[in-house]
Amino acid sequence: MKKDPLDLKYQPLKASLFVIVAPSGAGKTTLVHALLRSRPGIKLSISTTTRAPRRAERQAEHYFFVDEARFLDLIQQGEFLEWAHVHGHYYGTSKAFVQAALAKGDDLLLEIDCQGAAQIKQLFPDAVVVFIAPPSMEELRRRLEARDQDDAQTIARRVEGAQKELLRAHEADFLVINDDFDQALLDLQRIVEASALRYHLRLFRFPQLAERLGLRPPV
Numbered sequence: 699m700k701k702d703p704l705d706l707k708y709q710p711l712k713a714s715l716f717v718i719v720a721p722s723g724a725g726k727t728t729l730v731h732a733l734l735r736s737r738p739g740i741k742l743s744i745s746t747t748t749r750a751p752r753r754a755e756r757q758a759e760h761y762f763f764v765d766e767a768r769f770l771d772l773i774q775q776g777e778f779l780e781w782a783h784v785h786g787h788y789y790g791t792s793k794a795f796v797q798a799a800l801a802k803g804d805d806l807l808l809e810i811d812c813q814g815a816a817q818i819k820q821l822f823p824d825a826v827v828v829f830i831a832p833p834s835m836e837e838l839r840r841r842l843e844a845r846d847q848d849d850a851q852t853i854a855r856r857v858e859g860a861q862k863e864l865l866r867a868h869e870a871d872f873l874v875i876n877d878d879f880d881q882a883l884l885d886l887q888r889i890v891e892a893s894a895l896r897y898h899l900r901l902f903r904f905p906q907l908a909e910r911l912g913l914r915p916p917v
Contacts, residue, residue, distance in 0.1 A: 712902050712904040713800055714893045716740070716807040716814045720830035721860030722785075724747045725876040729830060730809060732879075733886045739884065740805045740890070743795055744904050748785035752847060762792075780810065780817035783857060789814070803902070805894075812866040819869075828886065829870035833877035835861065 720726035729736040735739055748769050757763055769788045772783060775851075780791035791808060799806045808818065815827050832838040838860055842853045867873060872889050876882040893899075898916035901908050908915065 711800065711822065711898065712803045713866065714740075714805045714890070714896075714899065715796075715818075715822050715825040715889070716805070716893070717818050717825050717827045717872060718807060718809050718830065718875045719812055719827060719863070720876075721832070721863045722856045723829050723838045723860065723880070724832045724843070725841070725879070726809060726830050727878060728733050729874075729879070729882055729886060730807065732883050733890070734807070736883070736887060737805075737890055740807050741755065741799055743791060743799070743806055743808045745809065746778070746792060747787055748789075749785075779821060780814040782811055782813045784813075785852075785859060788903045791818070805890075812863050812869065816866075816869060824896075824898070826872070826889065827866045827870040827873060828872045828889060830865060830874045830882070831874050832860075832863065833875055837877075 700895065714832070718726055718730055730742070734742055744758065744760070744762060746764055746769065748764060748766045751757070751763055755761065766788065769781075769790065772778060772790065777793055778790035779793045779796055781788060783789075789810065789815070791810060795884065796806060796808075808814075810818070818825055819827060839853065839857055842848065842856055848856065872885075874882050874885045874889075901916065903912060907913060
């Protein structure tokens with residue numbers, strides 16, 4: 699049987715792949731941007747979406763914004779590692795973008811939903827999945843209303859979606875509660891630092907360790 703080149707049973711990761719999952723309103727985007735500012739060595743994967751840009755969002759910086767016909771073409775061409783239909787819109791992760799970054803040994807961060815995270819974890823078992831949760835559903839609703847970006851019907855749909863996503867939080871490797879922003883950011887930074895110390899990454903980045911200490915290659 700032909701081996702899948704993306705399957706890490708045959709190709710160990712040469713860098714950390716972080717998958718950040720959170721319900722809408724949990725503060726994921728703000729936390730991720732703060733993390734990236736504090737850890738400039740991590741590259742952000744830019745997703746493709748059919749939803750319209752929000753205020754201050756720019757093409758090729760926050761998302762690749764395309765129409766539905768173009769997105770469906772990209773699916774047919776096999777351009778996505780994972781894709782999902784969420785809250786009435788399509789979202790997808792570029793296969794070429796991720797492959798290129800990991801091949802160079804760049805640490806990469808993906809912001810995707812639970813469904814997409816499960817697909818990525820199947821392809822990349824060494825991926826580090828972090829679920830960011832709000833302190834309560836009441837606080838989540840308050841944040842969504844304070845954002846002043848959605849109407850009441852959309853907010854209700856997002857709250858319902860959040861409840862479903864929280865039922866899958868146990869699939870993640872780490873859970874961060876975004877109650878106090880500074881503490882949540884510190885938790886994320888600690889996860890990044892610990893992930894860099896994993897055996898296979900240490901040996902890849904410091905091959906002299908294997909010779910000096912007689913260490914075995916990762917299996």
